[in-house]
Amino acid sequence: xxKVTILLVISILILPLLVGxxxxxxxERIASLESQVADLQSELEQARQAREQAEQRAQELQSDxxxxxxxxxxxxxxxxxxxxxxxxxxxxxxSGSATIRQGGKDMLGEVSNVIGNYPDYDIRxxxxxxxxxILPQFQDRFRSNWELSTARATxxxxxxxxxxxxxxxxxxxxxxxxxxxxxxxxxxxxxxQNRRVExxxxxxxxxxxxSEAEQSQQEPPL
Numbered sequence: 595x596x597k598v599t600i601l602l603v604i605s606i607l608i609l610p611l612l613v614g615x616x617x618x619x620x621x622e623r624i625a626s627l628e629s630q631v632a633d634l635q636s637e638l639e640q641a642r643q644a645r646e647q648a649e650q651r652a653q654e655l656q657s658d659x660x661x662x663x664x665x666x667x668x669x670x671x672x673x674x675x676x677x678x679x680x681x682x683x684x685x686x687x688x689s690g691s692a693t694i695r696q697g698g699k700d701m702l703g704e705v706s707n708v709i710g711n712y713p714d715y716d717i718r719x720x721x722x723x724x725x726x727x728i729l730p731q732f733q734d735r736f737r738s739n740w741e742l743s744t745a746r747a748t749x750x751x752x753x754x755x756x757x758x759x760x761x762x763x764x765x766x767x768x769x770x771x772x773x774x775x776x777x778x779x780x781x782x783x784x785x786x787q788n789r790r791v792e793x794x795x796x797x798x799x800x801x802x803x804x805s806e807a808e809q810s811q812q813e814p815p816l
Contacts, residue, residue, distance in 0.1 A: 648797065651714060652677075655795060658708050666701055676796050679705060683723075683746070683789040690732040692745035694753055702750060705793060706758035709765075717754075717765040718794040721747035724785035725772040744769025750791060764798075 652675075659677055663670035669680040686698035694702070709717055721743030728736050736742040747767035754760040777784035 648799070651712070652797070655708075655712055655715065658711070659795070662704060662708060666704065668701075673794075676794050678795070679793045681791045681793070682786065683791065684786075686750070686791055687746060690729055690736075690742070692736075692742065692749050694749055699753060699757070702753055703758055706754050706760055709754070709758075709760055709795075712795065713761075713764075714798050715764075715795045716798055717760065718796055719747045719750045719754075719765065719767045720774075720792040720794065721745070721750075721767070721769040722774055722776075722788060722790050722792065723772050724775070724788040725779045726785065739771035740769060742769075743771050746791060750793075 656670075656672065656677055659670050659679060663679060666681075668682070668685070671678050671680060681701070685701060686694055688695065709715075723739040723743050725739070728738060728742060732742075736745065744767070747769050751765050751767040754765060755762050772779070772788070775784075775788045776790075777787040779785050779788060
């Protein structure tokens, strides 16, 4: 009986200590989780702000390019996150040539002004042709439409870099020849539409929306 009493007394004395230790560990765990939640909420808020800023910039760019396209009488098109200006080849080049006309230089100067206002966008210049064969008098310079389309895109890029101060680290050129038509090559009008230069504005950083599901996944359970 005495032994039981002693054990009971010891248990009574130790119990508060054990409870205290358990409570302290729990408090520390709660504090740690609350800190994690605060950090995640801060990250979520930063992501929301970045997304809103990106959306605002995209709207501003679209408005500026729409105004420019109307002024220059060229096409503007939205493709997912990218926006492009579509310029008929006759506004930039003589037939069978990759040398930019003076009027084309003036046009590219105005495009470059917009480019300069949006450093958060990269620029991709694409050259396209119809499916007509290169005329014999031009074949010493361009063996095929590949060479012609690539030379035209490259010359546009060189002009923008050397004469309009577009950063060479944010602009590129590619030629697709006749292989990405936007109209039939069976008609003169369709071929004219296919002979073009397209200037793409591509956002450097893609900010993805944060869904409620993703947000809940980032919150640690208490």
